Amino acid sequence: MPALVLLGAQWGDEGKGKATDLLGGSVDYVVRYQGGNNAGHTVVVGDQKYALHLLPSGILSPGCTPVIGNGVVVDPSVLLSELSGLNERGVDTSKLLLSGNAHIITPYNVTVDKVTERFLGKRKIGTTGRGIGPTYADKINRVGIRVQDLYDESILTQKVEAALDVKNQILTKLYNRRAIAVDQVVEELLGYADKLAPYVADTVLVLNQALEEDKVVLFEGGQGTLLDIDHGTYPFVTSSNPTAGGACTGAGVGPTKISRVIGILKAYTTRVGAGPFPTELFDEDGEALRRIGGERGVTTGRDRRCGWFDAVIARYATRVNGLTDFFLTKLDVLTGWEQIPVCVAYEIDGKRVEELPYSQTDFHHAKPVYEMLPGWSEDISKAKSFSDLPKNAQSYVKALEEMSGAPISAIGVGPGRDETIEVNSFL
Ligand code: IMP
Numbered sequence: 001m002p003a004l005v006l007l008g009a010q011w012g013d014e015g016k017g018k019a020t021d022l023l024g025g026s027v028d029y030v031v032r033y034q035g036g037n038n039a040g041h042t043v044v045v046g047d048q049k050y051a052l053h054l055l056p057s058g059i060l061s062p063g064c065t066p067v068i069g070n071g072v073v074v075d076p077s078v079l080l081s082e083l084s085g086l087n088e089r090g091v092d093t094s095k096l097l098l099s100g101n102a103h104i105i106t107p108y109n110v111t112v113d114k115v116t117e118r119f120l121g122k123r124k125i126g127t128t129g130r131g132i133g134p135t136y137a138d139k140i141n142r143v144g145i146r147v148q149d150l151y152d153e154s155i156l157t158q159k160v161e162a163a164l165d166v167k168n169q170i171l172t173k174l175y176n177r178r179a180i181a182v183d184q185v186v187e188e189l190l191g192y193a194d195k196l197a198p199y200v201a202d203t204v205l206v207l208n209q210a211l212e213e214d215k216v217v218l219f220e221g222g223q224g225t226l227l228d229i230d231h232g233t234y235p236f237v238t239s240s241n242p243t244a245g246g247a248c249t250g251a252g253v254g255p256t257k258i259s260r261v262i263g264i265l266k267a268y269t270t271r272v273g274a275g276p277f278p279t280e281l282f283d284e285d286g287e288a289l290r291r292i293g294g295e296r297g298v299t300t301g302r303d304r305r306c307g308w309f310d311a312v313i314a315r316y317a318t319r320v321n322g323l324t325d326f327f328l329t330k331l332d333v334l335t336g337w338e339q340i341p342v343c344v345a346y347e348i349d350g351k352r353v354e355e356l357p358y359s360q361t362d363f364h365h366a367k368p369v370y371e372m373l374p375g376w377s378e379d380i381s382k383a384k385s386f387s388d389l390p391k392n393a394q395s396y397v398k399a400l401e402e403m404s405g406a407p408i409s410a411i412g413v414g415p416g417r418d419e420t421i422e423v424n425s426f427l
């Protein structure tokens with residue numbers, strides 16, 4: 001079973017870092033295939049806490065080669081500062097591979113992200129402001145800058161010129177901002193070339209060769225299923241494909257190579273940014289989930305919106321990703337509630353609906369239909385096996401599994417590396 005995809009089954013922030021890190025010790029390559037430094041993974045190793053944005057979690061496992069695939073958008077300054085931050089803490093980052101085809105988040109992409117959001121006002125998406133959307137827009141518009149362009153000054157200059165030609169018109173005439181100088185951008189980008197050179201590689205070739213040699217490759221999704229540009233709650237989504245298919249295009253491997261797709265599922269639901277969220281809580285329960293779960297964005301520091309578990313979304317994630325397993329995280333956060341509501345269906349304009357509506361209007365009108373499950377009060381953070389969990393916690397997990405449509409193969413009971421119950425092995 002050499003190729004696994006690990007991705008968020010909800011709106012991101014499900015605790016993917018912990019899951020990837022758990023597997024990191026037994027895999028040969030950990031690959032990011034989409035997104036950029038809009039992501040934020042927290043990995044706790046011993047008493048050390050690492051916040052990663054762009055680098056794959058595998059960077060913390062000495063035997064593992066971390067890879068940034070062609071589908072990722074890369075802000076070179078963020079990448080270099082994340083690398084030097086890890087080096088200062090004694091982490092060896094020399095094995096990192098960076099696709100020459102990955103697109104670069106330029107300074108003007110960041111500017112456009114911020115001014116567009118400001119311009120949208122009430123209708124803003126609530127982006128992370130990292131330039132993600134505008135960089136993917138340039139990629140699709142065929143005016144993007146790729147990592148390989150840093151090594152040909154003439155090509156780089158022509159491409160920056162082409163990109164800024166239109167953007168400067170928009171910035172000056174529509175947004176009333178100053179034009180951005182081509183030379184300045186080119187100079188800044190060229191300044192990254194030598195520093196990035198040791199990492200740049202043909203990652204598609206490397207990964208396919210690795211798979212031929214039966215090496216274990218883990219594809220690590222950023223964000224989550226409901227933030228997918230095609231399958232998420234459009235337009236309140238990110239600009240890439242975190243869903244399983246994105247691993248194929250964003251890393252250059254065929255779908256026949258993927259053997260397992262693991263969805264990371266939080267035992268309740270969170271979301272950052274704008275957009276519909278049927279089980280969102282505005283009361284003290286929501287506040288308690290936020291406080292106990294530490295639900296504050298790793299990247300933006302924004303408070304996350306919190307709500308009960310939504311089985312309709314979990315079923316949807318199983319379907320669009322072809323999930324083979326779930327990794328249930330943060331079960332410990334639910335300790336202490338007498339009863340735990342779980343959303344089993346929606347009521348939309350007076351009708352009960354079991355599956356995620358494809359219409360944006362319907363989804364905005366969806367009200368959760370709850371089933372109450374009995375809670376538990378015992379500390380579960382020391383549980384090592386499923387049978388160590390209190391009966392009601394076991395029933396909660398079993399109920400989620402049944403509603404969600406794939407086996408729950410691991411359960412997170414605390415933030416630490418060891419605080420995980422493995423029900424079935426992933427490898
Ligand atoms: P962007 O990815 O910065 O363009 O933001 C688009 C939407 O995706 C916003 O609602 C963000 O809050 C959300 N988003 C982006 N990255 C993450 C993430 O890693 N976790 C959760 N939400 C995210």
